[in-house]
Amino acid sequence: MKKKTTSAARRTAVKRFHILTIFPHGLDSYLGESLLRHAQEKKLISVEAHDIRAFATGKHRKTDDRPFGGGPGMVFKVEPIYGAVESIVRRSRVARKKRRVILFSLRGKKLDARVARRLVRYDELVLIAGRYEGVDERVAEHIADEEISIGDYVLSGGELPALVLLEAVSRFIPGFLGKSESLEDMKGSYPTYTRPEIFVPKKGKAWRVPNALREGDHKKIEEWRRNHGSK
Ligand code: SAM
Numbered sequence: 001m002k003k004k005t006t007s008a009a010r011r012t013a014v015k016r017f018h019i020l021t022i023f024p025h026g027l028d029s030y031l032g033e034s035l036l037r038h039a040q041e042k043k044l045i046s047v048e049a050h051d052i053r054a055f056a057t058g059k060h061r062k063t064d065d066r067p068f069g070g071g072p073g074m075v076f077k078v079e080p081i082y083g084a085v086e087s088i089v090r091r092s093r094v095a096r097k098k099r100r101v102i103l104f105s106l107r108g109k110k111l112d113a114r115v116a117r118r119l120v121r122y123d124e125l126v127l128i129a130g131r132y133e134g135v136d137e138r139v140a141e142h143i144a145d146e147e148i149s150i151g152d153y154v155l156s157g158g159e160l161p162a163l164v165l166l167e168a169v170s171r172f173i174p175g176f177l178g179k180s181e182s183l184e185d186m187k188g189s190y191p192t193y194t195r196p197e198i199f200v201p202k203k204g205k206a207w208r209v210p211n212a213l214r215e216g217d218h219k220k221i222e223e224w225r226r227n228h229g230s231k
């Protein structure tokens with residue numbers, strides 16, 4: 001008899017993240033720390049970095065080439081990216097509709113909590129980190145399901161955007177934060193303080209924790225947080 005998948009089992013299914021990059025080891029230190037490390041140990045998520053260069057051909061395994069029509073800089077070639085995505089898809093046991101292939105691009109949709117919440121519904125996210133002056137447009141046209149930007153500023157590659165998305169999405173996985181309440185649950189964010197109540201810097205006046213937070217009156221605390229939180 002076919003086993004029924006309960007909603008609890010669906011929620012705890014491991015989310016698979018694949019990061020395609022020409023610098024796979026550049027991600028190691030961040031992935032090996034704190035909540036992302038714990039989430040991997042708890043098998044809530046799996047993260048694999050794939051070296052796109054391994055799918056490049058020729059003696060020098062070149063991943064870039066000059067742009068058609070001329071212009072400055074080099075362009076990320078389509079073939080190695082195609083090869084890397086294909087190799088993931090070939091080995092994947094995840095149904096096509098539960099997989100999302102994302103290309104990081106300045107022209108993409110801006111990443112925010114709503115986008116992260118939408119993406120957490122997929123079981124497998126394939127994240128393509130661009131490099132050079134840009135990525136051959138055929139990747140956006142034929143390989144990626146969508147393009148995502150993390151903001152209106154230019155980074156040298158899509159590795160940091162991939163880590164940002166990975167963490168933003170993972171925070172919506174039940175169990176990732178290790179506690180039921182988080183700042184996100186409180187409708188946005190508010191300023192927080194911890195001990196000491198009064199900090200005296202080397203120069204100038206003491207820095208104090210607001211009275212409303214120190215007095216233990218929960219109504220006052222809630223009101224203060226509402227008034228000082230993000231809208
Ligand atoms: N002039 C290029 C353009 O307008 O696309 C800039 C390319 S950037 C130097 C190289 C790669 O880094 C991009 O293809 C993209 O994958 C990634 N990237 C840089 N900044 C990004 C951002 N704010 N959001 C998402 N990806 C970004």
